[in-house]
Amino acid sequence: MRIDVVTIFPGYLAPLREALLGRAIEAGLVEVAVHDLRDWTHDVHQAVDDAPYGGGPGMVMKPQVWGEALDAVLAADERPARLVVPTPAGRPFRQSTAQAWAGEQRLVFACGRYEGIDQRVVDEAAARMPVDEVSIGDYVLVGGEVAVLVMVEAVARLLPGVLGNPVSAEQDSFSDGLLEGPAYTRPLTWRGLSVPEVLRSGHHGAIARWRRDRALERTADRRPDLLAALPADALDAADRAF
Numbered sequence: 001m002r003i004d005v006v007t008i009f010p011g012y013l014a015p016l017r018e019a020l021l022g023r024a025i026e027a028g029l030v031e032v033a034v035h036d037l038r039d040w041t042h043d044v045h046q047a048v049d050d051a052p053y054g055g056g057p058g059m060v061m062k063p064q065v066w067g068e069a070l071d072a073v074l075a076a077d078e079r080p081a082r083l084v085v086p087t088p089a090g091r092p093f094r095q096s097t098a099q100a101w102a103g104e105q106r107l108v109f110a111c112g113r114y115e116g117i118d119q120r121v122v123d124e125a126a127a128r129m130p131v132d133e134v135s136i137g138d139y140v141l142v143g144g145e146v147a148v149l150v151m152v153e154a155v156a157r158l159l160p161g162v163l164g165n166p167v168s169a170e171q172d173s174f175s176d177g178l179l180e181g182p183a184y185t186r187p188l189t190w191r192g193l194s195v196p197e198v199l200r201s202g203h204h205g206a207i208a209r210w211r212r213d214r215a216l217e218r219t220a221d222r223r224p225d226l227l228a229a230l231p232a233d234a235l236d237a238a239d240r241a242f
């Protein structure tokens, strides 16, 4: 997979070169290219934004600069690409989104700032490639760069060879629709707190049941919306005790 990121703050994407993802890039499992949007400005001030038509606060990113940048980035590789624009106004980015994008040959991320990017950039791109305006959560960041770090990590970890022990989709958290329950490791007792007995019993059935009960309990407490969204047959009789 090739990943391109267009941004006015290329330095913000430096963490992509670190650790696990950095090693995956070095191993050629994924290619990452970061581009400075200002490379496609032609004025001395390298302007990338302008006042919004219709008035209102803030500035909007200019379509001409983005159009030239995306043309150039897309032309750099013949693989078909999906354009992704992180925005608070986007559709929710979920694990299922990451799973879907992991199958793409190429992702191009456009990092918006200010009040956003002139809508014609997305509309014009959508005429020739799949475009997703996505939100990583209901809060407002200053720019899309941090959201790109989140999404690139969520997608890259699903690519073959990136993680040491391959995370099979069904074992991934959220895959059974529930939150992960509590986890424990040595020592047996720490600051007077002990590991639940069942986890040391060696009874795998009891352990599986205990873990599912804790996942159901936590999901009901923290994310009742996920519980409500479960298909009817997802919960068995023992589950319904919660």
Ligand SMILES: COc1cccc(COC(=O)c2cn[nH]c2)c1
Binding pocket: 085, 086, 087, 088, 111, 112, 113, 114, 115, 116, 117, 134, 135, 136, 137, 138, 139, 140, 141, 142, 143, 144, 145, 147
């Ligand atoms: C494209 O236009 C804009 C404008 C303002 C900020 C951003 C950055 O994205 C977010 O703030 C965000 C993404 N998911 N949740 C929040 C993009």
